[in-house]
Amino acid sequence: MSSGSLRGKVALVTGSSSGMGRAISISLANEGAKLVCCDLRKEANPTGYESDIAISTVDLIVQQGGSATFARVDISSSEEVEAAFKKSITEFGRVDILINCAGYWAPFRKFVEEDDELWSKMTAVNVLGTARMSRLAIQQSLEQNIDSIWGSRGRIINISSCAGHFGFPGEVAYSSTKAAIDHMTRSGALEYANDFININCIAPGVVATGMARQNFENQDIIGLMKRATPWPRLGTAEDIAGAVLYFCLPQSQWVTGQVLSVDGGMTIGVTASQ
Numbered sequence: 001m002s003s004g005s006l007r008g009k010v011a012l013v014t015g016s017s018s019g020m021g022r023a024i025s026i027s028l029a030n031e032g033a034k035l036v037c038c039d040l041r042k043e044a045n046p047t048g049y050e051s052d053i054a055i056s057t058v059d060l061i062v063q064q065g066g067s068a069t070f071a072r073v074d075i076s077s078s079e080e081v082e083a084a085f086k087k088s089i090t091e092f093g094r095v096d097i098l099i100n101c102a103g104y105w106a107p108f109r110k111f112v113e114e115d116d117e118l119w120s121k122m123t124a125v126n127v128l129g130t131a132r133m134s135r136l137a138i139q140q141s142l143e144q145n146i147d148s149i150w151g152s153r154g155r156i157i158n159i160s161s162c163a164g165h166f167g168f169p170g171e172v173a174y175s176s177t178k179a180a181i182d183h184m185t186r187s188g189a190l191e192y193a194n195d196f197i198n199i200n201c202i203a204p205g206v207v208a209t210g211m212a213r214q215n216f217e218n219q220d221i222i223g224l225m226k227r228a229t230p231w232p233r234l235g236t237a238e239d240i241a242g243a244v245l246y247f248c249l250p251q252s253q254w255v256t257g258q259v260l261s262v263d264g265g266m267t268i269g270v271t272a273s274q
C-alpha cells in the first residue's frame with residue numbers, strides 16, 4: 001500500500017465485502033486510508049464478478065500491507081451501526097470518511113406487485129440506513145478538527161443510482177429510495193458546508209456486480225441496458241471507485257452537495273440508434 005493522499009485518514013465503508021464497496025475500500029486503502037469494512041458478512045457475494053472473490057476485502061487489504069478491520073453491520077439496525085462507529089473509534093481513534101454504499105435492490109416487477117414489505121425493506125436499508133450512518137459520521141466529524149491540507153473536517157459519499165434520475169419501469173420502490181439519497185445529499189451538504197463537512201453522491205449506471213448478475217444474464221434486459229448506455233461498454237466496480245476517490249481527495253475540498261452520474265452517459269439524453 002502507498003503512503004498516498006489519504007494517509008492518516010479513517011474510512012468507514014458500508015457494503016464493503018462485494019462489488020463497488022469492495023473496489024472503493026481497496027482504492028481508499030491504496031491511498032493510505034485505514035478501513036472499517038462494514039457489511040452483513042465478511043465474505044464477498046458469491047455471485048459477484050471479482051477475480052479474487054475467495055479472499056475477503058479486509059484480508060486483501062491487510063495482505064497488501066494496509067490497515068483494515070471488519071465490522072458486521074446491518075445498516076438497518078441502529079445498534080449495529082452505533083457499534084461500528086465505536087469500533088472505528090476504539091481501533092483507529094476517529095472517522096474521517098463515510099462511504100454509504102450498502103443498498104437493497106429487488107428484481108424488476110410491476111408497481112402493483114410491490115407490497116408494503118418490499119417498500120419497508122427498501123426504505124429501511126437505502127434511506128434510513130444511509131441517513132443513520134450519515135448522522136453518526138457528522139456527529140463524529142464535528143468532534144474532530146479541520147485538516148487544513150485536506151480542507152475538511154469529514155467527508156460523506158453516498159451511492160445512489162441512475163434509477164433515481166429518470167423513471168424506470170419495474171423498480172418504482174428502488175428508484176424512489178435512490179432519489180431520496182440524492183436529495184439527502186443536497187440538503188445535508190447545505191446544512192454542514194459551514195462546518196467543513198462535504199457530502200457528495202455518485203449515481204452509478206449499470207455495473208457488473210453480484211447485485212446486477214440476474215440482469216447481466218438476461219439477454220433482453222442487458223440488451224436494453226446496453227442500448228441505453230451510449231458508452232460502448234457497461235460499468236465496472238472500479239469505474240465507481242475512481243469517482244468516489246475523487247470525492248475523498250484534497251483536490252475536491254470545495255465540492256459539496258453534488259450528485260455525479262457515473263453511468264457511461266446513460267442519463268444525459270436519448271441515445272442515437274445502435
Ligand SMILES: NC(=O)c1ccc[n+]([C@@H]2O[C@H](COP(=O)([O-])OP(=O)(O)OC[C@H]3O[C@@H](n4cnc5c(N)ncnc54)[C@H](O)[C@@H]3O)[C@@H](O)[C@H]2O)c1
Pocket residue numbers: 014015016017018019020021038039040041044045048073074075076101102103104105125129159160161162203204205206207208209210211212
Ligand atoms: N450494480 C449496479 O448496476 C448498481 C447500479 C446503481 C446503483 N447500485 C448501488 O450500488 C451499491 C452497491 O451495490 P453493488 O452493485 O456493489 O452490489 P453487491 O451485491 O456487489 O454489494 C452490495 C454489498 O452490500 C452489502 N449489504 C446489503 N445490504 C446491507 C445492509 N443492510 N447492511 C450492510 N451491508 C449490506 C451486501 O452484503 C454486499 O456485500 C448499492 O447501493 C446499489 O443499490 C448498483
